[in-house]
Structures are given as C-alpha cells and as structure tokens.
Amino acid sequence: MVRSTVLICGGTGCSSSGSAKIKDKMVEEIKAAGLENEVKVVVTGCFGLCALGPIMIVYPEGTFYSRVTVEDVPEIVSEHLLKGRIVKHLAYDETVKDNEILSLNDTAFYKKQKRIALRNCGVINPENIDEYIGTDGYQALGKVLTEMQPQEVIDVIKASGLRGRGGAGFPTGMKWQFAANQPAGKKFVCCNADEGDPGAFMDRSILEGDPHALIEAMAIAGYAIGSDQGYVYVRAEYPIAVQRLQIALNQAREYGLLGKDIFGTGFNFDIELRLGAGAFVCGEETALMTSIEGKRGEPRPRPPFPAVKGLYGRPSILNNVETYANVAQIILKGADWFKSMGTEKSSGTKVFALGGKIKNTGLVEVPMGTTLRDIIYEIGGGIPDGKKFKAAQTGGPSGGCIPEKHLDTPIDFENLAAIGSIMGSGGLIVMDEDNCMVDIAKFFLEFTVDESCGKCTPCRVGTVRMLEILDKITSGNGTLEDIDKLEELCNYVKSASLCGLGQTAPNPVLSTLQYFRDEYVAHVVDKKCPAGVCKNLMRYVIIEDKCKGCTACARKCPVGAITGTVKQPHVIDAEKCVKCGVCIETCKFGAIVKQ
Amino acid sequence: MKSLAELSAIRDKMKNQVASRANDLDGTKIIVGMATCGIAAGARPVLNAFVEAVAGSGIENVTVAQTGCIGICQYEPVVEVVEPGKDKVTYVKMTAEKAQRVFDEHIKGGKPVTEFTIGSAQK
Numbered sequence: 001m002v003r004s005t006v007l008i009c010g011g012t013g014c015s016s017s018g019s020a021k022i023k024d025k026m027v028e029e030i031k032a033a034g035l036e037n038e039v040k041v042v043v044t045g046c047f048g049l050c051a052l053g054p055i056m057i058v059y060p061e062g063t064f065y066s067r068v069t070v071e072d073v074p075e076i077v078s079e080h081l082l083k084g085r086i087v088k089h090l091a092y093d094e095t096v097k098d099n100e101i102l103s104l105n106d107t108a109f110y111k112k113q114k115r116i117a118l119r120n121c122g123v124i125n126p127e128n129i130d131e132y133i134g135t136d137g138y139q140a141l142g143k144v145l146t147e148m149q150p151q152e153v154i155d156v157i158k159a160s161g162l163r164g165r166g167g168a169g170f171p172t173g174m175k176w177q178f179a180a181n182q183p184a185g186k187k188f189v190c191c192n193a194d195e196g197d198p199g200a201f202m203d204r205s206i207l208e209g210d211p212h213a214l215i216e217a218m219a220i221a222g223y224a225i226g227s228d229q230g231y232v233y234v235r236a237e238y239p240i241a242v243q244r245l246q247i248a249l250n251q252a253r254e255y256g257l258l259g260k261d262i263f264g265t266g267f268n269f270d271i272e273l274r275l276g277a278g279a280f281v282c283g284e285e286t287a288l289m290t291s292i293e294g295k296r297g298e299p300r301p302r303p304p305f306p307a308v309k310g311l312y313g314r315p316s317i318l319n320n321v322e323t324y325a326n327v328a329q330i331i332l333k334g335a336d337w338f339k340s341m342g343t344e345k346s347s348g349t350k351v352f353a354l355g356g357k358i359k360n361t362g363l364v365e366v367p368m369g370t371t372l373r374d375i376i377y378e379i380g381g382g383i384p385d386g387k388k389f390k391a392a393q394t395g396g397p398s399g400g401c402i403p404e405k406h407l408d409t410p411i412d413f414e415n416l417a418a419i420g421s422i423m424g425s426g427g428l429i430v431m432d433e434d435n436c437m438v439d440i441a442k443f444f445l446e447f448t449v450d451e452s453c454g455k456c457t458p459c460r461v462g463t464v465r466m467l468e469i470l471d472k473i474t475s476g477n478g479t480l481e482d483i484d485k486l487e488e489l490c491n492y493v494k495s496a497s498l499c500g501l502g503q504t505a506p507n508p509v510l511s512t513l514q515y516f517r518d519e520y521v522a523h524v525v526d527k528k529c530p531a532g533v534c535k536n537l538m539r540y541v542i543i544e545d546k547c548k549g550c551t552a553c554a555r556k557c558p559v560g561a562i563t564g565t566v567k568q569p570h571v572i573d574a575e576k577c578v579k580c581g582v583c584i585e586t587c588k589f590g591a592i593v594k595q
Numbered sequence: 596m597k598s599l600a601e602l603s604a605i606r607d608k609m610k611n612q613v614a615s616r617a618n619d620l621d622g623t624k625i626i627v628g629m630a631t632c633g634i635a636a637g638a639r640p641v642l643n644a645f646v647e648a649v650a651g652s653g654i655e656n657v658t659v660a661q662t663g664c665i666g667i668c669q670y671e672p673v674v675e676v677v678e679p680g681k682d683k684v685t686y687v688k689m690t691a692e693k694a695q696r697v698f699d700e701h702i703k704g705g706k707p708v709t710e711f712t713i714g715s716a717q718k
Binding site: 135 | 598599606608628631646
C-alpha cells in the first residue's frame with residue numbers, strides 16, 4: 001500500500017539539470033531500504049519554479065526539496081522516507097521557518113497563484129492516463145457527449161468569457177460558433193503548440209505535464225463544431241513534449257477516448273501530430289495551416305478566415321494549448337466559476353513565463369487583473385543583487401516594454417494594449433538598470449528579421465531597414481533624424497504588413513521609443529550608452545584620483561593601450577582600446593570605470 | 596471503454612492516490628512517529644495499517660503522514676490524530692490491531708479511543 005509519494009519534476013528545465021538520474025537513484029535507494037511497496041516515485045511535468053530545479057516534492061507532507069543532487073538522494077530516503085524526519089537543509093529555504101516546514105502553498109511564489117491551466121502540472125504523472133482520470137479527467141468529455149448539445153457547449157464557452165491565450169485574445173466561443181455555423185461536412189480542430197516567443201514556455205509545460213487536458217479539450221471542441229479530426233502543430237524543438245503527447249494519444253485511443261464511437265455515443269474523433277520545423281511565422285494561423293498541409297509555411301490574407309476556409313479549404317478552428325487547457329474545467333465547473341476570476345473583459349487566469357533579471361525564474365499562473373508589481377516582486381521575488389527595475393517586456397518580439405510607472409496596472413488584454421504592449425503568449429522578461437533599451441529593441445528586431453517569411457515587402461524589407469537604423473544608433477553614428485525616421489518606418493510596417501508577425505514586429509521599438517526615448521537620444525546626441533551595454537559607445541577611463549600608478553593594468557592590457565609612469569596616474573588610449581575589460585578586473589583600487 | 600461508468604470506476608480507484616498530493620491538508624491528519632525508536636518498537640505495521648484502512652474506506656480528507664521522534668520513546672509507537680478545530684489526541688504503544696480500532700472508532704466514529712491515549716497510559 002502506498003503511503004508516500006515522491007514527485008520528481010520531469011519538465012525540460014529539471015530534465016536538463018539531471019532529474020532523470022535522480023529518479024533512478026531514488027528508485028534504487030527506495031528498493032535498498034525495502035520501501036518499494038510503500039513509496040511511489042512519480043515523474044511529473046513542470047512545477048513552475050524552474051530556477052530551483054531539479055525539484056522534488058514528497059507527499060503527504062508536501063515537503064519541497066530544491067536543487068536536489070544524486071548525492072542527496074540516500075539522505076532523503078534514509079531520513080525522510082524511512083524515519084519521517086524532513087531533511088531541513090535540503091528543503092527550499094522559504095519553506096523552513098522557525099524550525100517548522102511550511103506547505104508549498106504558503107511560499108511567496110505559490111501563495112498568489114491560481115492554477116487552472118497548470119492544475120495538474122507537477123501533480124500527476126503525465127505518462128499515466130489513470131492519474132489524469134483520477135483528477136476528474138475526461139469527465140467533461142463524458143458530460144458533453146451524453147448530456148449536452150453542441151450548441152450548449154459553445155454557449156458555455158462563450159458565457160465563460162474565455163479568450164485566446166496565444167496572444168490576440170479573440171473570444172474562443174465566438175471562434176467555435178463561426179466554425180459550427182458552417183454547413184456540415186469535413187471540419188478540423190487544430191491546436192497551436194508552435195510556441196516560438198523567446199523566453200516563453202508555458203505551452204511546453206502543459207504539453208509535458210498534462211497532455212490529456214489538451215486531448216480532452218480538442219475532442220470537446222470537435223463535438224461542438226462538428227469535426228472528427230484534430231491536428232496538434234507542435235515544435236520539433238520540444239522533444240519531451242512530443243514524446244509525452246504521443247504516449248497520451250496512444251493511451252487515449254487504447255481506452256476508447258479517441259477513435260470511433262466514443263462512450264458509445266456515435267461521436268468519432270482522433271488527433272494527429274504535426275511537427276513544426278522551427279519557423280516563427282508558423283505560429284500565425286494561416287501559415288500554420290498551410291504548413292500542416294505540407295506546404296511552405298507562409299501566411300495568406302484574411303478573409304476568408306479559417307473558421308470559414310481553413311485547413312484543406314475546410315472550416316477549421318485553431319486555439320492555443322493554454323486556451324484548451326481551460327476548457328474541460330469550464331465545462332465541469334461552469335461558466336460562472338470561470339467568470340468569477342479575472343477582470344470584467346478578461347476572465348480566468350493567465351500563465352506567465354518569468355525570465356530575465358528576476359529571482360524566481362519559472363512559470364506562474366495568476367488571475368487576470370493581477371498587477372505586474374505583484375508578479376515581479378511578490379511571486380517573482382524581485383530583482384537580484386539589489387539592482388533597480390527598469391522595464392518588463394511582455395509578448396516577446398510582438399510585444400513591448402513596460403516601464404516602472406505602469407507596474408501597478410492590472411494585467412489583462414485591454415490594459416496591456418493601452419500601455420503599448422500585448423499579452424502575447426505570456427513571456428515576461430524583466431530588465432534592470434544594466435539593460436540598454438535600444439539594445440533590447442535591436443535584439444527583438446534581429447529575431448523578426450531572421451524569422452520574416454519574406455512574402456510581403458513591408459515586413460521583409462521594412463524590418464531590415466529598421467534594424468540598420470538601430471545598428472547605426474548603437475554604433476554611435478546615429479542622428480536625431482534617424483530616430484524620427486525609425487518611428488515613421490515602424491508605423492508603415494505596422495499598418496502595411498500581411499500578417500501578425502510584421503504587424504507587431506515594430507512593437508518593441510515603438511514601446512521603447514515611447515517610454516525610453518531619452519536613452520535613444522543619449523545614444524545619438526551624447527554618443528553614450530547609459531546602461532554601458534553598447535560596446536561602440538563605451539569608453540574605459542582611469543579616474544586620476546584613485547589611480548596609484550601600480551602599472552598592473554598596463555602590464556595586463558593585451559593591446560598596450562594603457563600608458564603612464566610608475567606611481568603616476570595612467571591613461572587609456574581610446575583609439576587602441578578594444579574594450580575587453582581586463583584592466584577593470586586587474587585594478588585593485590577600483591580606479592577604472594566604464595563610461 | 597464504452598461507458599461513463601467505466602471512466603468513473605478508474606477515477607474512483609485513482610482518486611485517493613492523486614488526492615494525497617493536494618497541498619492543502621485541511622482535513623484530519625494521522626501522524627505516525629517513525630524515528631529509530633518508533634520503527635524499532637513496531638511503527639511500520641501501524642503506519643501501513645492506517646494507510647490501508649484509509650484507502651479501503653474511501654474516506655477523503657484524511658492523510659496519513661509520518662514524523663520523527665516526539666521525545667517519548669518509552670511510549671512508542673506513538674500516533675497523533677489532528678483534527679481541525681479539535682485538541683490533538685496522542686495514542687501510545689500502538690499496534691496494527693489498535694490502529695484499526697482507532698480508525699473505526701475515532702476517525703470514522705468521531706470518538707477517541709481513550710484507553711489507548713497517553714493520558715491513560717500515564718495513570
């Protein structure tokens with residue numbers, strides 16, 4: 001009889017820091033201690049606190065062990081599992097208070113979270129369908145097939161106010177309605193799992209941690225719009241997600257939860273996987289469907305919208321993974337329950353991938369309307385090393401930078417758009433005083449230049465011209481006119497591009513121009529990078545008063561740019577200096593600074 | 596699988612296993628002392644008896660946990676039952692048979708088995 005369960009995170013983050021070896025060692029040690037019938041080891045999906053991985057949680061106590069190593073395992077088995085003594089020095093610091101071990105839910109990271117899309121991530125074994133069923137899995141599918149008409153399903157989703165979590169926030173129920181209204185015939189249910197924003201990994205975590213939630217929701221959508229075929233378009237760069245999804249599909253078929261005559265109701269539905277080859281543009285709905293058809297992934301003008309003419313020219317719906325992850329819960333708990341969370345126009349929760357200059361890197365799910373300040377400082381633990389917050393970037397290469405003055409804005413689709421950013425898929429990158437905003441804009445633009453499919457001119461040529469101007473500015477050759485020209489070009493690209501990629505590509509530039517124009521001006525007028533990032537605008541200078549003339553730096557300088565006599569202040573020849581930074585590391589007196 | 600009944604059967608079978616991973620331990624807790632002293636005195640069969648009794652009964656909201664040495668080694672195996680809003684009850688010198696009675700009369704019946712408690716042992 002199982003009395004204790006050890007959950008080990010098998011998400012991508014923890015897997016790459018060695019959780020598979022820890023699991024093997026755990027199983028071995030448990031066997032050696034003769035506990036194999038009492039303690040169960042379960043590999044789960046992502047817990048969300050990736051910064052502390054590899055992560056292990058022991059139930060029923062709920063003890064949270066962080067940064068576990070293979071060497072720690074024997075101690076955990078002999079102390080905790082055998083003798084019931086929690087190994088305090090291995091438990092996550094925040095859970096150990098005054099010699100008491102707190103529940104994981106009482107830590108700052110989890111306290112303000114509300115997990116719906118991620119409810120099973122880090123709780124169940126994603127490769128075991130029985131565990132999903134044990135958490136009321138497939139009950140919603142059973143309910144819609146036996147008790148509800150397709151239109152009732154659509155009405156519930158509409159009433160819940162669920163909106164697309166992939167970025168644009170289009171009402172999911174409306175989308176389903178459009179497809180359902182089309183004359184009967186072959187229709188398709190598609191899932192966008194081509195998560196491509198740099199720094200975003202919420203969809204991956206759901207695929208890895210709770211793949212059946214997606215399968216169940218797609219079957220429900222199939223019933224609602226009258227489709228018997230689904231496609232999941234998933235990045236080939238997500239090998240663990242693809243593997244778990246495949247296992248889940250096989251198990252669902254074996255149980256008759258996919259296939260013909262599901263629950264004996266005459267409803268047929270099956271799902272196929274399609275692997276994306278890594279083109280960012282394939283996250284755009286028409287390009288994604290073109291790619292599923294086996295053609296080159298390029299967008300096409302809309303209308304006709306996919307709900308009318310989508311995959312193979314048939315009515316199709318496309319929703320994002322996180323959107324689907326909410327569906328079964330809404331069916332079971334009702335539209336009012338979902339509407340009770342979040343804001344008036346954006347109900348429910350949103351998952352964010354926290355990254356950048358933040359203490360708790362990882363995945364968080366919070367009700368819509370939570371402020372950025374809460375997410376960054378309460379849940380995320382703030383900025384490391386006492387640095388000052390500068391901006392938060394949401395929405396990846398399609399989004400914008402949000403400055404400190406907007407930190408208290410409640411986050412939902414409308415509010416983010418109003419302050420010049422977008423919700424996007426939920427990447428949230430935090431930047432501190434050491435980040436140069438011009439450089440950030442350049443980084444995202446380099447990404448879109450690479451990923452532009454080249455079909456329409458504004459995006460293909462416009463983004464390259466924008467990048468050239470940014471290059472000019474960061475190398476110290478920019479003028480004030482360049483900034484104006486850049487802004488003008490941004491607006492052209494935004495309004496004239498064919499698809500979402502080009503239409504949103506200027507957002508990082510526009511939002512940094514809006515909130516951090518002074519940094520652009522500093523680059524072109526003072527020829528200085530205030531954050532000290534842009535190499536061409538940086539100078540290494542010796543402060544005369546502090547220099548003792550020890551000659552250490554002059555001897556270390558690889559290009560002989562530092563001159564001076566012993567016991568006299570030295571100087572750096574800016575012409576010769578290659579800005580390698582060796583002199584700063586060498587100086588014992590802190591006399592050399594970057595300017 | 597051809598019916599909802601089959602689905603529900605799997606769910607009911609799995610529910611307890613998965614539910615024990617809930618983070619909110621609001622319900623009743625049965626805590627068995629599993630330090631060296633407890634194990635030596637026979638705590639393991641006691642622990643297993645409780646786990647099996649809880650799983651077999653289908654009662655939700657009861658968790659069986661283990662803890663270290665409470666410091667009264669002469670009374671091991673020691674079991675504590677903590678119910679929300681009630682005083683903690685400490686049972687001493689437990690056996691698997693006593694565990695079954697505690698489960699039936701206290702956990703299910705709501706009436707502590709006074710004769711096994713530390714209070715009567717110290718008299």
